[in-house]
Amino acid sequence: xxxxxxxxxxxxxxxxxxxxxxxxxxxxxxxxxxxxxxxxxxxxxxxxxxxxxxxxxxxxxxxxxxxxxxxxxxxxxxxxxxxxxxxxxxxxxxxxxxxxxxxxxxxxxxxxxxxxxxxxxxxxxxxxxxxxxxxxxxxxxxxxxxxxxxxxxxxxxxxxxxxxxxxxxxxxxxxxxxxxxxxxxxxxxxxxxxxxxxxxxxxxxxxxxxxxxxxxxxxxxxxxxxxxxxxxxxxxxxxxxxxxxxxxxxxxxxxxxxxxxx
Amino acid sequence: xxxxxxxxxxxxxxxxxxxxxxxxxxxxxxxxxxxxxxxxxxxxxxxxxxxxxxxxxxxxxxxxxxxxxxxxxxxxxxxxxxxxxxxxxxxxxxxxxxxxxxxxxxxxxxxxxxxxxxxxxxxxxxxxxxxxxxxxxxxxxxxxxxxxxxxxxxxxxxxxxxxxxxxxxxxxxxxxxxxxxxxxxxxxxxxxxxxxxxxxxxxxxxxxxxxxxxxxxxxxxxxxxxxxxxxxxxxxxxxxxxxxxxxxxxxxxxxxxxxxxxxxxxxxxxxxxxxxxxxxxxxxxxxxxxxxxxxxxxxxxxxxxxxxxxxxxxxxxxxx
Numbered sequence: 331x332x333x334x335x336x337x338x339x340x341x342x343x344x345x346x347x348x349x350x351x352x353x354x355x356x357x358x359x360x361x362x363x364x365x366x367x368x369x370x371x372x373x374x375x376x377x378x379x380x381x382x383x384x385x386x387x388x389x390x391x392x393x394x395x396x397x398x399x400x401x402x403x404x405x406x407x408x409x410x411x412x413x414x415x416x417x418x419x420x421x422x423x424x425x426x427x428x429x430x431x432x433x434x435x436x437x438x439x440x441x442x443x444x445x446x447x448x449x450x451x452x453x454x455x456x457x458x459x460x461x462x463x464x465x466x467x468x469x470x471x472x473x474x475x476x477x478x479x480x481x482x483x484x485x486x487x488x489x490x491x492x493x494x495x496x497x498x499x500x501x502x503x504x505x506x507x508x509x510x511x512x513x514x515x516x517x518x519x520x521x522x523x524x525x526x527x528x529x530x531x532x533x534x535x536x537x538x539x540x541x542x543x544x545x546x547x548x549x550x551x552x553x554x555x556x557x558x559x560x561x562x563x564x565x566x567x568x569x570x571x572x573x574x575x576x577x578x579x580x581x582x583x584x585x586x587x588x589x590x591x592x
Numbered sequence: 593x594x595x596x597x598x599x600x601x602x603x604x605x606x607x608x609x610x611x612x613x614x615x616x617x618x619x620x621x622x623x624x625x626x627x628x629x630x631x632x633x634x635x636x637x638x639x640x641x642x643x644x645x646x647x648x649x650x651x652x653x654x655x656x657x658x659x660x661x662x663x664x665x666x667x668x669x670x671x672x673x674x675x676x677x678x679x680x681x682x683x684x685x686x687x688x689x690x691x692x693x694x695x696x697x698x699x700x701x702x703x704x705x706x707x708x709x710x711x712x713x714x715x716x717x718x719x720x721x722x723x724x725x726x727x728x729x730x731x732x733x734x735x736x737x738x739x740x741x742x743x744x745x746x747x748x749x750x751x752x753x754x755x756x757x758x759x760x761x762x763x764x765x766x767x768x769x770x771x772x773x774x775x776x777x778x779x780x781x782x783x784x785x786x787x788x789x790x791x792x793x794x795x796x797x798x799x800x801x802x803x804x805x806x807x808x809x810x811x812x813x814x815x816x817x818x819x820x821x822x823x824x825x826x827x828x829x830x831x832x833x834x835x836x837x838x839x840x841x842x843x844x845x846x847x848x849x850x851x852x853x854x855x856x857x858x859x860x861x862x863x864x865x866x867x868x869x870x871x872x873x874x875x876x877x878x879x880x881x882x883x884x885x886x887x888x889x890x891x892x893x894x895x896x897x898x899x900x901x902x903x904x905x906x907x908x909x910x911x912x
Contacts, residue, residue, distance in 0.1 A: 379770035379771060379772065379773075380770050486861055486862075487628070488861060489861075516627035516628050516797060516862075517627065517797065517799075517838055517841050517842055518627060518837065518838060518841045518857060518858045518862075519627075519861070520841070521841035521842075521843070521855035521856070521857045522857050524843065524855055525854045525855055525857065528852050528854060531852075543770060543771055544771070544843075545771075545845070546800075546842070546843045546844055546845060547843045549843065549844070549845035550843035550844070550852075550853070550855060551843075553851060553852070569851070570845075570847050570851065573845050573847070574847045583772055583775075584771055584772070586775065587772050587774060587775045587800075588771060588800060589799070589800025589801075589803065589804075590844070590845045
């Protein structure tokens with residue numbers, strides 16, 4: 331299996347507000363020397379609570395933010411060594427799905443327009459080609475081709491998350507970063523979306539970086555996991571091994587909170 | 593203490609709650625579960641007398657023998673303040689960002705209990721200690737944005753307890769919180785209910801939290817209470833097809849099962865209220881549906897002692 335994504339000792343620090351006029355502003359280490367490897371077609375879960383650094387890590391993987399130290403390698407190429415143009419071209423190969431699909435879909439644009447957005451950025455398809463691809467991905471995520479003309483408010487929460495997934499896979503990416511992608515969904519809808527992610531993964535041999543605070547969800551979809559707290563990786567390994575036999579008290583407390591163990 | 597009998601809430605022709613009955617006695621801890629749009633929050637708002645103006649409430653809600661349905665807003669407000677309190681999902685939205693926390697918490701004490709400012713302040717401090725807020729003196733002077741989400745939820749719980757309610761309705765109290773914080777808030781609510789002999793109605797879609805917090809459970813779907821009984825028994829051996837489907841769809845960790853196995857799903861989506869069948873509201877999505885399910889409303893069958901489930905299939909198998 332080939333390595334899709336690699337993070338080598340990445341750190342990211344933020345400057346906090348200064349306490350006094352001439353004081354040196356305190357620094358917050360959001361991500362502290364994190365290493366990770368994700369193989370093609372595999373799912374890596376990043377688990378932690380708010381403030382653990384998991385979303386910052388996702389933003390660096392997506393190239394939205396530069397690490398202060400370390401490297402992010404996508405298919406062996408350092409993301410931050412790419413020129414702006416090269417980065418834009420590479421972007422079609424990694425896409426992201428967010429927690430709140432309503433917030434990431436423009437309410438004044440049709441679903442089809444939003445789904446086509448990354449395709450327009452890539453610019454390799456003409457108008458008709460884009461329309462065909464939109465219909466194709468809509469059907470792939472279990473919606474109807476005719477839904478392209480509807481507006482986001484005409485869909486249910488679960489359908490909106492399907493739209494977000496349709497948009498993400500429209501450019502046939504190799505990597506999907508899912509940041510709390512099922513956290514806002516009801517249980518029965520969540521199950522449908524998790525199944526959809528697993529189907530898409532098999533069809534496209536997608537590598538998925540699955541960020542979640544819910545260990546039960548992570549247990550059902552991830553091959554490997556990484557438990558983070560305050561920017562540090564507490565433990566990492568095979569998902570079942572870590573969950574069945576957590577080394578760290580913090581992991582155990584997350585297991586209790588998810589209702590996995592009492 | 594509280595008896596809700598055949599309560600329906602209608603918007604025009606559409607019933608958001610369909611003749612629901614619920615009895616709450618002192619010290620009860622009842623969970624209300626179901627997915628978005630099933631009517632959980634409408635139940636809470638109905639109990640609080642806070643339904644939207646367009647809604648028509650029928651049936652009877654008695655609080656300590658006193659009928660609440662049809663009471664004018666002013667009379668309701670008095671009863672509500674002293675007997676029923678509610679906390680919400682988003683603690684930030686429920687606190688006035690421009691007021692110091694102390695002012696907010698002291699308000700009901702000044703307004704409903706007629707305490708002096710000094711006495712109200714002392715009570716507020718005592719409440720903060722009761723709900724486990726560290727450095728209560730300092731918290732009173734702070735603004736909501738200066739404290740964490742978990743602390744804010746504790747402030748709201750303190751506020752809800754201010755007038756010693758007999759019933760606390762918690763509507764998704766842990767949903768916006770981190771897992772560990774949610775666990776502590778759940779445990780706090782249970783402790784408070786026990787210490788104060790206060791009834792707790794715990795509304796949540798989080799079955800893990802409901803299991804921890806409650807003794808009894810009501811499962812709602814499409815405005816109906818479809819199944820009820822002791823929490824553990826219902827969750828361990830669900831009887832209603834919707835409860836079964838919901839529990840099966842829940843992601844679980846099973847070290848013996850193969851990785852990345854698909855989750856069982858309930859086909860379709862929760863329908864709009866206006867599109868619900870006149871009979872069983874789960875019809876159309878149900879795996880064991882009978883011919884008459886969509887037309888006639890099922891009566892409650894008893895799958896076990898203290899349990900009930902409204903399902904034609906069950907009623908045919910076990911006599912009520």
